[in-house]
Amino acid sequence: MNLLLWVALPYVAIACLVGGTVWRYRYDRFGWTTRSSELYEKRLLRIASPLFHFGLIFVILGHIAGLVVPEDWTEAVHVPESAYHAVSLVAGSIAGAAAVAGLALLVYRRRTSGPVFSATTRNDKLMYVLLGGSLLLGLGVTVIENGIRGPYDYRETVGPWFRDVFLLRPDPDLMARIPLLYKFHVLLGLVLTALFPFTRLIHAFAAPWRYPFRPYIVYRSRGGRGPATRDPARGWEPVTRR
Template identity: 45%
Template sequence: MSAVDIFWWVAMPYLALGIFVVGHIWRWRYDQFGWTSRSTQLQERRLLKWGAPIFHYATFAAIGGHVVGILVPESFTSWLGISEHAYHLFAATAGTVAAVLVIAGVVVLALRRLLVPRVRSTTSPVDWATLVLLLVIILTGILPTAVNLVGAGYDYRTTVGVWFRGLFIGRPDVAAIAGAPLIYQIHATAAWVIWAAWPFTRLVHAWSYPLWYLWRPYVVFRSKRARPVTEPGTGGRKWRKIGVPY
């Protein structure tokens, strides 16, 4: 185990997590007006209508697959009575579908930024770097998944998963990840890089989902047109405007 391995698989993950946390705090304190996805819906809607939902929902599915595949140990699924063959078949099938949809979403959004002049003019170098990182993560994630679908593949749960879970208890197994195939190492490295870059990109909008809409009070509207209404005890009719917001 070399000093490079220690830096790459121990120091870099913790450094990326530190930048992720501190960077978000800094961004929130000093750049709240920039805390947005910088939507380009006004510039182009047709491609965005298809690309954005596909990318977002497929990404949620891929994240869920990573949680089950890496954070949940093999011993737990065995305890539930799920055989390794059944687990890998389900994980490979679901992972491939999710990855294909993520790629489709990224390709649509990338082509939209490349081919639509008004959208391209609002795209910064940071946006392009983020898209490239996402493509690297997606491609290096789907290739091993596809291999696992057609063959035995590589059991990442007993190596990469052990190293990753060890990071959260301060005892990462460097030998486990250092001996993993190169494509898994590239996948993990690109993931840490994008975690470090996250606070400085438009990805921060992921934490600004307007959940408060679920419990906000109703908005009452009145219209500008007047109509006659009969008020109790008046014996006559009065005109009242309705529909104008209070």
């Protein structure tokens, strides 16, 4: 069981994430969009969307800091575990609360605003359950396991396990010992990762990081190799060639 959950599942999730993204990029660039509903309703969105997104960005940054950076590294720069813990607890709680509050508002808006609700697909609903579940569990883990029940140093268990998965020497025993709430949070996160490219979440990978560096005015040649075009076939080649 441990092997299945903590060795097989992460690799399946990574495969789905990478494969799905490649598939989406190759075959469904037209569907790759934020599918914004701002045209229908923008008053609530104005508050909820930045709250959620910025909260989530800090949540993700926190995950990177917590999972990717080993404990030795922070200690090497003389940051004691207690100090790290305090920062992660406070910052994590704030970011998590912002993301959860933003998401709650977004879901409320989605449910109560008629046009927005009718533009919601089943795929969206599943995604909201998974995303909301992981966020709530994550916030719960931070507040309950790390805060109320006293400090829990996930950097001795979850962190090494996470890094080992990428180093191709996964160790399920590390995960067998962690609190139940943590287990659920990680599992839900893995499922979300697997489904990520098949939901609207994929728009995160369209983040326009090149925008600040490109010129304002863009010329393209009609015969150019845009993503949707191809080289003109030469006269004698069958027109069905793809």
